[in-house]
Amino acid sequence: MLALSFSALIVTAQSSNNIDKITQDYYGVKNALAAGKGVDAQNSAKSLLADLSAPEKLSADQQKVFDGYAGKLKFDSRHISETTDVAHQREHFESLSKNLYEVLKGLKMNTSVVYMQYCPMKKAYWLSENAAIKNPYYSDKTMSACGKTTATLAVTK
Numbered sequence: 001m002l003a004l005s006f007s008a009l010i011v012t013a014q015s016s017n018n019i020d021k022i023t024q025d026y027y028g029v030k031n032a033l034a035a036g037k038g039v040d041a042q043n044s045a046k047s048l049l050a051d052l053s054a055p056e057k058l059s060a061d062q063q064k065v066f067d068g069y070a071g072k073l074k075f076d077s078r079h080i081s082e083t084t085d086v087a088h089q090r091e092h093f094e095s096l097s098k099n100l101y102e103v104l105k106g107l108k109m110n111t112s113v114v115y116m117q118y119c120p121m122k123k124a125y126w127l128s129e130n131a132a133i134k135n136p137y138y139s140d141k142t143m144s145a146c147g148k149t150t151a152t153l154a155v156t157k
Contacts, residue, residue: 018056036139038084045080065106
């Protein structure tokens with residue numbers, strides 16, 4: 001009986017929420033851009049693109065939300081993954097952020113708090129895993145803390 005329970009626990013851990021993996025890949029892109037590291041952003045975007053191509057089993061309503069944004073998310077992820085030019089990556093990151101927020105809000109599957117943050121200089125949003133501001137649009141030390149949290153998505157699963 002104990003072995004069966006342990007096996008179930010392992011299967012649950014291995015079939016971890018794919019939406020969490022997508023979110024973690026996105027954070028990898030965000031953190032790389034905040035540090036001005038185009039190669040790291042490129043690598044995280046490649047992982048993100050792969051995870052977007054294999055979403056977990058969703059309810060019919062959730063699938064509809066995901067499908068409504070999947071093409072846009074893949075488009076921006078692909079562009080970020082095809083270059084190490086941080087300026088070009090940031091152009092696609094803006095719409096990637098907006099669309100991923102809509103997906104996360106609609107799916108209601110996040111297992112950790114998601115912070116939506118805003119850069120008034122760029123007039124653009126991004127998502128973060130914590131409340132501290134690390135602006136992905138400016139890796140310059142004087143501008144890296146520019147921004148504010150405008151919304152949060154609470155844990156929903």
